[in-house]
Amino acid sequence: MRVDWNLTADDLKKQKKHLRIEAVLPTIKFLIGRGAKVVILSHRGRPQSRKRQKRFSLNIFAKILSKLLKKPVYFINSFDFNRIKTEIKNSRPKTVFLLENLRFLPGEQKNDKVLARDLAKIGDFYVNDAFSVSHRENASVVAITKFLPAYGGLLLEKEIKNLSMTMKKPRRPLVIVLGGAKISDKIGLIINFLKRADVFLIGGGIANTFFAGQKIPLGKSLYEKKMVLLARRLLKSPKIILPIDSMIKNGSVLDIGPNTSQNYAEIIKKARTIVWNGPMGYIENPKFAKGSQVIAKAIIKSRAFAVIGGGETISLMSGIKYQASNKMFLSTGGGAMLEYLAGKKLPGIEALN
Ligand code: ADP
Ligand code: MG
Secondary structure, X not given: OEOOOOOOHHXXXXXXXXXXXXXXXXXXXXXXXXXXXXXXEOOOOOOOOOOOOHHHOOHHXXXXXXXXXXXXXXXXXXXXXXXXXXXXXXXXXXXEEEEOOHHXXXXXXXXXXXXXXXXXXXXXXXXXXXXXXXXXXXXXXXXXXXXXOEEEOHHHHXXXXXXXXXXXXXXXXXXXXXOOOOHHHHHHHHHHHHHHOOEEEEOHHHHHHHHHHOOOOOOOOOOOHHHHHHHHHHOOOOOEEOOOOEEEEOXXXXXXXXXXXXXXXXXXXXXXXXXXXXXXXXXXXXXXXXXXXXXXXXXHHOOOEEEEEOHHHHHHHOOOOOOOOOOEEEOOOOHHHHHHHOOOOOHHHHHHX
C-alpha cells in the first residue's frame, strides 16, 4: 500500500495530529480487518545521494503508526526483496510492515520497471492511497500497477470524489479563494475555473502580483515578476476580486486588510461551493495571519461545500478549532490537488484506470 508520509521532523513536532497519517488509517484498518498483511510504502524528502541519511528514514513512522493502530508495526530497512518476501510469507495474517524510504532507491523517481517488479514481488495486490503523489510518474505509483492487480485506496477515492464535486455541476455561487506565494503554481487552476467559478477572492503573494500588474509600487513585497504581464491580462475578467486594503510593514504588503477580510467573508457567506488554496498573507507571523483566519472562520460557518488544500493552508487550519463535517474537505493533495483542479489527468490515477 503506497501512502505519502513525506513529513519533516519539524512537521512532526509542530502538529499533534498528522493529516497524512490519520487519513490513510481507514484503508490500513480495512485491509487488516479482512485478514491482509499490509506492507506500507512511502517516500520522505529528497535524499540526494545513496547515503541513507537519518532525517530521510521512515523509521519514526513505524512507532507513530504502531501507537495509532495499537499493534506492532515492523520496520524493514533493507531492500533485499527476496528476503522481505520470505519474511512476510512467514508472518501471521494482519501483520503490518513499513518499508524504508523508497527514494533511497534511484529507480523510484525514474518510474523504473525493474524496481516496480521487485516491489510487486513482495505482495499479491497493490493499493494506491497516495493521492498527493499521484501526479508523479514514480515506480511505486505508476510502473508497479503493471505487475499486480492494482486498486485505489479509500483516501484516494475520497480525494477524487470531493475534488471533482467542485468541477462537476457545483452548486452556485462557486467561490475560489486563492492566496499563497506564486501564481505560476496555480495558474492551471485559475484557467480551468475562469469559466466554471463565479468569483475569485485573491490574497497573498498572488494578490501582490496582480497589484504589480496595476503598476502599484510594492517595495519588497512578495510577488512574481515573470507573471506580472499575465496577471495584468487576467484582470480583464470581472470575476477576479482584489483586496481593497492591506496590512503593510516596512513597505511590504503582508496580509489582506480588515475591510477586505470583511468583504471576502460576506461573499463566502453567500457561497454554495468553495475552493480555498493558499494563505492570504505571511501567516508564519501571527500578526499577518489574521486575514487567513477570518477566511477560515467564514468558510467553517458557511453552509457551502468547501474543499481546502495546500501545505501552508492545511497547517493553518490545524490551528483552528472546528467540528469536522462532510461539508468541508481538507485535501492532502498539495501539488496533486492543484493539478487535479487544473483539469489535468494524474498518471497515478490513469495507471489504476
Ligand atoms: P499552500 O502551501 O497553502 O498552497 P503556498 O505554498 O502557495 O500555499 O504559499 C504559502 C506561503 O506564502 C506562506 O509561507 C506565506 O508566508 C506566503 N505568503 C502569502 N502571502 C504573503 C505575503 N503577502 N507576503 C509574504 N509571504 C506571503
Ligand atoms: Mg506551500
